Amino acid sequence: MSYRDDRGWAALLDHPPIQLRPLRRSDATAWQALRETNRTWLAPWEATIPQLDLYHRPGGGGFTTLLRYLKAEAKERRLLALAITWQGQVIGQVSVSGIVYGSVCSGTLGYWVSQQYAGRGVVPTAVALSIDHCFAHLALHRIEINIRPENERSLRVVTKLGLREEGLRQGLMHIDGQWRDHRSFAITAEECPSGLIHRCPPIHPHPWPGE
DSSP states (O other): OOOOSTTSSSOOEEETTEEEEOOOGGGHHHHHHHHHHTHHHHTTTSBOOTTOOTTTOTTSOHHHHHHHHHHHHHHTTSOEEEEEEETTEEEEEEEEEEEEOTTTOEEEEEEEEOGGGTTSSHHHHHHHHHHHHHHHHSOOOEEEEEEOTTOHHHHHHHHHHTOEEEEEEEEEEEETTEEEEEEEEEEEGGGOTTOSGGGSOOOOSSOOTTO
16 A cells, blocks of 8 residues: 555555546546446435535536536545556546544545446445545544445445444435435454554455345
């Protein structure tokens, strides 16, 4: 694993064949095609904003608007957003949002990945790399992940990585047109002093049976 820039916000995290890096303007065509191809796959699980959809705003800025927003939030140390790549190809995204320092030093992690790459160990690896980076280089103390009770794939991710469940949060997040309940999971730096990447299953070139 490696990182660049003196604060760790322009991160480049490696665990071949997976790499995490900031989104670039040159990713626009591939990113938009990926989002469109996976629209149905992602819709039941992905957070939406009732007042404004940064991804599909009618007549809006699309990818350019999103990229500008991500860069502005990173500059203010409120958000770390990285593309997930497989051998150089963008296949998803992982973000740590709502970052707060001071007496809290925490953030909330979310992610999405193309259906084509689900069940290969990609998401546990991306989540572990991100959390290890947040603890080691961004000086965060706690990361939480909120998951819909129906999302069995994501529940397997936090189980594999050993995150601690903290309970059910009712109506926590707006997803697919409604306010949805979520199970909340968290981990602190003290709970993984040697990092999380060693807890990841091996990355498979093909989906695992049954996933």
